[in-house]
Amino acid sequence: MYLVKLNAIDSTNSYLKKMSKKGGLEKWTVVSTEYQSAGRGQKGAVWQSDKSKNLICSILVRLNGFKARDQFLLNCAASLGIYNALTKYNLPKLSIKWPNDIMSVSKKLGGLLIENTLMHDEINHTIIGIGLNVNQISFSKDLPFAVSIKQLIIKDLDRDVLLNEIVESIQHQFDLIFQKKHKELWEAYDQRLFRKNVAHMFADQQGQKFMGIIKGVSQQGLLIVENEEQTLKTYNFKEITYL
Secondary structure, three states: OEEEEEEEEOOHHHHHHHHHHHOOOOOEEEEEEEEEOOOEOHHHOEOOOOOOOOEEEEEEEEEEEEEHHHOHHHHHHHHHHHHHHHHHHOOOOEEEEOOOEEEEOOEEEEEEEEEEEEEOOEEEEEEEEEEEOOOOOOOOOOOOOEOOHHHHHOOOOOHHHHHHHHHHHHHHHHHHHHOOOHHHHHHHHHHOEOOEOOEEEEEEOOOOEEEEEEEEEOOOOOEEEEOOOOOEEEEOOOOEEEO
């Protein structure tokens, strides 16, 4: 693993993209920073973080012959890697909110932004952007559901140690991809879904609210929800919103 540590940057994902265009990167290249001025989340959201309090990093993984049709497995591997690394800290009701947020009880510890570079029908490399709330103890009123590890266990963590633990854990999950153990990886992700088999309020693309029960995730990465008529429907990212 090749590690680059920065004091401040606009975006670790963007930085790694620029590095990758120059070529010569190791199979696993990691960039971490103390502060990110233009961090991005899912759906174009901005990732807010106090300087030197949280884990902000991006991991580039070079892939070989990985089919683009299986790209959701990259989400599974990255999410599970973080989830498994955090289990040692005894965080309450740890789970993965589809597609790749890390939750404790009903609050968000962090999330991922995964960006892939394709060549024809294969993914040449993936960049996994990670934002994880570690030692921050207060959040903006605009983030009512944010929580940090320190708030949950009343303890400061060494972020360098945590980074190594997470990278090693993600590497283990990617080994399952390289070993073609795709079903094992997908099932492990499916079993750790946030609010699985629990009634929850959602909204569709038209803004229509409905009560549904998450039954799982398809191997293509679609969320499977049972509606009030007990009919199963599948939703792609941005087609459904948790309320």
